[in-house]
Amino acid sequence: MSRARLAVAAVLALFAGLLVVVAATSAGAAETLLSQGKPASSSSKEGSSYSSGKAFDGDTTSTRWASQEGHDPEWIRVDLGTPQQISRVKLFWEAAYGASYRIETSDDASSWTTVYSTTSGDGGLDDLTVSGTGRYVRMYGTARGTSYGYSLYEMQVFGGTSTPTDPPTDPPGGSFVVAAAGDIAEQCTAASSSCAHPKTAARVEAMNPEFVITMGDNQYDDARLSDFRAYYDKTWGRFKAKTRPAPGNHETYDPAGSEAGYKAYFGSIAFPQGKSYYSYDHGGWHFVALDSNTFDQQAQLTWLKADLAATTKRCVAAYWHHPLFSSGEHGNDPVSRPVWQALYEARADLVLNGHDHHYERFAPQNPNGQADPNGIVEVLGGMGGASPYKIENVQPNSQKRLTDTYGVLKLTLTDTTFGWQLIGTDGSAKDTSPTYTCH
Incomplete structure (x- = not known):
């Protein structure tokens, strides 16, 4: 192989290596679902079938956490294991939703920082962009949207800074x-x-x-x-x-x-x-x-x-x-x-x-x-x-x-x-x- 061809091959190899590094960096920046399967606790539960872990089991349509009925405030939290950067929280509400609630983070489950709050919740799916850090993340409900309690099919906590890893809109x-x-x-x-x-x-x-x-x-x-x-x-x-x-x-x-x-x-x-x-x-x-x-x-x-x-x-x-x-x-x-x-x-x-x-x-x-x-x-x-x-x-x-x-x-x-x-x-x-x- 000529010296000129060797030089071209070296440049191409270097460029390919840079692409791999860039791709790996981009992939590492993608949002990650942090909460699924992690330990959870709540202020109350409606019954044994509605425990806090049901909101972090990956099932968004059938299993759920439900608090006791007719009482405010109520909360549910997840322990991520170590402090994490939090970028997004998704709440899949059952019919019993929170009209007023906060999303809070904490490193010790004692002192809490509010990263999101609303007084106009209407149930359904709440997909919330937030910015904060903490080992613990909780939904703290202060006013129920119905006469029942609070109930979530799923609560998902994401970390990272880039586009969510949801399925694409177009099939x-x-x-x-x-x-x-x-x-x-x-x-x-x-x-x-x-x-x-x-x-x-x-x-x-x-x-x-x-x-x-x-x-x-x-x-x-x-x-x-x-x-x-x-x-x-x-x-x-x-x-x-x-x-x-x-x-x-x-x-x-x-x-x-x-x-x-x-x-x-x-x-x-x-x-x-x-x-x-x-x-x-x-x-x-x-x-x-x-x-x-x-x-x-x-x-x-x-x-x-x-x-x-x-x-x-x-x-x-x-x-x-x-x-x-x-x-x-x-x-x-x-x-x-x-x-x-x-x-x-x-x-x-x-x-x-x-x-x-x-x-x-x-x-x-x-x-x-x-x-x-x-x-x-x-x-x-x-x-x-x-x-x-x-x-x-x-x-x-x-x-x-x-x-x-x-x-x-x-x-x-x-x-x-x-x-x-x-x-x-x-x-x-x-x-x-x-x-x-x-x-």
Whole structure:
């Protein structure tokens, strides 16, 4: 090898070595989950099944810590073993959340430094950026958000200074699965063989979806917080942290106030933008969750049009409770027509609804119910667990209808296409849609 080639090879080797050093340095700077499996303690616990260690076991949807009910203040803390730099804390609240609380650090579990505080907590998932050091980290609650206590599915403490090591927002390869259903939790439990929502929850778990969509009437009959805790939470509640819900008419029946129990249970999960309707992106898709209980109010329609105008995603899906088109007992609901019109003008692709307790899919159509290859595909998925309804008046463009069938929609979405299957409680596919290309 010539002297010139040796020199070039040496430079390249040096450059490669520098890249390795830079990569190793960057990897070392990544945030690390410090708290999982570490010793924990709390001011109290509701019972032996709700001990403090349940909030640090890595399970964000089923096991949980719960304090005694009706008492302030209450706290839970984790021992990291040695003093650590703390950069972020995530709180996965159960329905019993803290309205006012502090995140504190300490080296001796005696003297505490506040690194975060709020007096306007609303439950759901709190993802908090903090800055501090300490061996111990605790959540110190001073005012409950409900009449119960404080309860956390999980409390995660991270250290480091760079981007969190959460899963990426956009799925690799552009293909992902979403589970969807409406009309879910009747007032029954798995102890009853006729209770359907434990069985549909098992199908969701088997799918392992990226997230879960609900199309209203999540909890029957009046959607009180106590009912959410007693029924929905025991089955579909295991997916709460990755659920993107919409309310139905039964959510308005709560004597404590319209949608009061729904809001108390889901918190910021259902109100991420401070309203009962919201939008989000995943992969090549823009999703819009709407509140059809207030379709008669101009504010939501105005927001929807602005939201659709702002998105740059090719594929658009929207979901709410009351369907514009249905062959079931409730039939067509014209309250949804202005929303359909806005979606149609924005060239949206997919609408998901509930309300009628059956399964139905429609060919692409316009807001007037006319077949249109550039129209929207509607799927009615009201078979999440509530008693089935009859098919009464078959609508134009209705391609498939099933009743007396409980199940979950398994949506398979890519950056340019979509399709789905209805998965019954026995695990078999009861219907398979065509594959559609986004507008």
